[in-house]
Amino acid sequence: MNSSIKGIATATLGLLLNYSANPAFALPQKINHPVTVTKSQALTDTLIVPGERVGPITRTTTKQDLVKLFGASHLVDKTISGAEGMGNFAATQLNLNQGRSLLVVWSDNTRTKPLDVRNLGSAWKTREGIGMRTPLSELRKKLGDFKLYGLAWDYGGTILLDNSRLSSYYGKIILRVDAADNAGEKYPNDYRAVSGDATFSSSNPHWKPLGIRLTEIIVVLNPSE
Structure with missing residues (x-):
């Protein structure tokens, strides 16, 4: 892992x-x-x-x-x-x-x-303006060219913060993105290209047509030992 x-x-x-x-x-x-x-x-x-x-x-x-x-x-x-x-x-x-x-x-x-x-509504934002439904293009402006896990598995769409501009948030917040509804049907080749147990760059061109947005925010306050 x-x-x-x-x-x-x-x-x-x-x-x-x-x-x-x-x-x-x-x-x-x-x-x-x-x-x-x-x-x-x-x-x-x-x-x-x-x-x-x-x-x-x-x-x-x-x-x-x-x-x-x-x-x-x-x-x-x-x-x-x-x-x-x-x-x-x-x-x-x-x-x-x-x-x-x-x-x-x-x-x-x-x-x-x-x-x-977790299960945060749309009003909740970080100081950088990151909140639910923030699009991939905006996330790249905040985080730089980061890496994330591929779609459609247990950890799908999880952003890897440790090598991003917001590496100080590593272990303190979980950010996950997902594709727009029916994106897999409309753009099957692009969807498959960025799916599965692997990491991909946020600049990968296959993300672009999929309507990638932030769909989950989990703020860790007291992680288990």
Whole structure:
């Protein structure tokens, strides 16, 4: 496995890059006292700082803190499954409008230590302006000519940050891209040329017709040891 992947423990990586959120596992809320959301925290602070915070959510944020920040009515506890049967993980969905929703994945069932934040809405951006649906052309402006894994497998579309302009984010954020809907059918030769368990340059011409955009952001806050 490439060095960009080795920096995170295998079990955590499996969770980070291949999991399923099962709505059937949604848990009832035990707290029924909504708290008013403050503008400074929930409405305007949508900054992603890789490895540190997603808005007001930091490495030390607990479920109780989420209730204080956003109100229990905006939160839904879930259990998500790891890749290939690699266990279950407690998670809390934050439901907010204007593209500000997200999912916090916890280190254990106490919901007192966040592993990562994912399923980010369109409002969340890094300081560089990287967010969901950012096109490949814009990513190249921010990262330089980076490498990424081919499409259509477990780690498909994962960007290798360690040799990019944003190498300082290595191990702190996972960025994955994918092709536009039906791109594989419309441009089968190009799609096959950049698919599979291999790395490709972001300047590879086969990416161009595929409508490549950022489709997954996972902000790592407390990686598993």
